[in-house]
Amino acid sequence: xxxxxxxxxxxxxxxxxxxxxxxxxxxxxxxxxxxxxxxxxxxxxxxxxxxxxxxxxxxxxxxxxxxxxxxxxxxxxxxxxxxxxxxxxxxxxxxxxxxxxxxxxxxxxxxxxxxxxxxxxxxxxxxxxxxxxxxxxxxxxxxxxxxxxxxxxxxxxxxxxxxxxxxxxxxxxxxxxxxxxxxxxxxxxxxxxxxxxxxxxxxxxxxxxxxxxxxxxxxxxxxxxxxxxxxxxxxxxxxxxxxxxxxxxxxxxxxxxxxxxxxxxxxxxxxxxxxxxxxxxxxxx
Numbered sequence: 171x172x173x174x175x176x177x178x179x180x181x182x183x184x185x186x187x188x189x190x191x192x193x194x195x196x197x198x199x200x201x202x203x204x205x206x207x208x209x210x211x212x213x214x215x216x217x218x219x220x221x222x223x224x225x226x227x228x229x230x231x232x233x234x235x236x237x238x239x240x241x242x243x244x245x246x247x248x249x250x251x252x253x254x255x256x257x258x259x260x261x262x263x264x265x266x267x268x269x270x271x272x273x274x275x276x277x278x279x280x281x282x283x284x285x286x287x288x289x290x291x292x293x294x295x296x297x298x299x300x301x302x303x304x305x306x307x308x309x310x311x312x313x314x315x316x317x318x319x320x321x322x323x324x325x326x327x328x329x330x331x332x333x334x335x336x337x338x339x340x341x342x343x344x345x346x347x348x349x350x351x352x353x354x355x356x357x358x359x360x361x362x363x364x365x366x367x368x369x370x371x372x373x374x375x376x377x378x379x380x381x382x383x384x385x386x387x388x389x390x391x392x393x394x395x396x397x398x399x400x401x402x403x404x405x406x407x408x409x410x411x412x413x414x415x416x417x418x419x420x421x422x423x424x425x426x427x428x429x430x431x432x433x434x435x436x437x438x439x440x441x442x443x444x445x446x447x448x449x450x451x452x453x454x455x
Contacts, residue, residue, distance in 0.1 A: 178213045181206040188233045195381075197348030197374030198227060201295055202234055204351050205264075208358035209237075219262045222251040224276065226268040227302045228295040228374075245276030248283045251290045252428075259289070259429040262362060269296040273309035273329050283367050284338040289427040291361040291368040294331060295348075297376035305379035315380065331371045333409040336402060336421050342368035343405065343421040347390050348375065349383065353417060360419065366427050373415070386415065393418035 184206045192198050209219065219237035223229040225244035232239025242250045251265040267276065272294045283292070299317065300306040306319035310331065314323040335343045342364040346354035354372065361368035373390075375382045391414045398404060405421035439445075 178210050181210040184209045184216060184236050186234050186236045190234050191230065192227060193376075193378045195377040196227070197297065197376070198231065198295055200348035200351055201293065201354065201372055201374055202231060204346075204354040204358060205235065207351070207355045208362065211355070212359055212362055214262055214362075218260070219264070220251075220254050221264045221266060222247050222254065223266040224268075224271040225302075226271050226300075227297070228266050228268045229271070231266050245271055245274070245279070247271060247276060248279040248292065251292075252283060252286070252288045255288055255290050256429055256432065263290040265290055265292040267292075267294060268308075269294060269298060269310040269331070270300050270308045273331065277309070280335070281338040284335070284340045286428040287341055287366040287425050289366055289429060291358070291370065293358075293370050293372055295372050295374040296331065297374050297380070298328070298382070299376050299379045301376045301379050317379075330409060332420055333406060335369045335371070336405050336409060340369045340421070341366040341423050341425050342419070344369070344419045345371045345373070345415070345417050347373045347386060347417055349386070350390070350417065357419070364422065366425055389413075389415045390417055391415065393420065
């Protein structure tokens with residue numbers, strides 16, 4: 171008996187006709203490649219994928235993927251992605267944004283996406299700088315870094331995206347690194363399999379304004395194999411690691427997704443099926 175042949179699409183099937191304009195060496199290239207491979211291995215149809223992005227270098231990503239894309243305004247990636255998923259729960263929905271887009275102007279949307287447990291995957295491409303606007307300090311810029319907006323050194327402590335996500339109750343929290351493509355592919359696939367809000371913090375170095383490749387090569391480490399991702403205290407402990415940068419799944423729990431809870435409400439409101447406009451108006455006569 172012959173072995174069945176895998177029918178996965180070629181990763182290049184997800185590549186659009188647009189040529190990326192990121193700086194040579196930008197970590198976003200690694201993220202884009204990992205996304206192509208993850209889609210290929212999951213064999214997801216391009217017409218079943220929607221990628222929503224905001225402003226910044228990462229905001230260009232939807233244009234480089236052969237799928238549906240939406241380039242929104244600064245910081246509003248998650249509300250748009252939420253609307254897409256609720257309108258058509260069968261779609262595979264991704265939100266993509268940078269550290270500035272997601273933690274500054276858009277920071278208020280993460281806790282609400284988390285408490286709703288919207289079934290989308292949020293990729294935060296973190297280069298710790300406002301790269302597209304010429305290198306200003308961002309919410310994750312390390313203390314004392316010299317930037318165009320703080321030339322004598324950044325005087326604000328950086329935010330911790332992983333610790334914040336765990337505290338908010340995100341049901342899948344992971345970290346990847348653009349230079350570790352295969353590991354990132356696995357994380358994206360796991361996030362796609364997770365039913366609920368998935369957050370992947372991706373270290374994506376900016377070679378133009380602050381190249382951290384050498385620094386990261388010495389600091390990244392895999393999360394220990396014995397780590398229990400359902401243990402919130404242990405996940406917090408890993409998130410607070412200062413000497414090293416752990417990669418992998420920090421936290422994962424199961425909770426009903428937002429569209430499932432919404433469907434329950436629909437059944438309670440209309441147990442006998444869809445309600446017409448006339449039926450609704452008749453209730454107010």
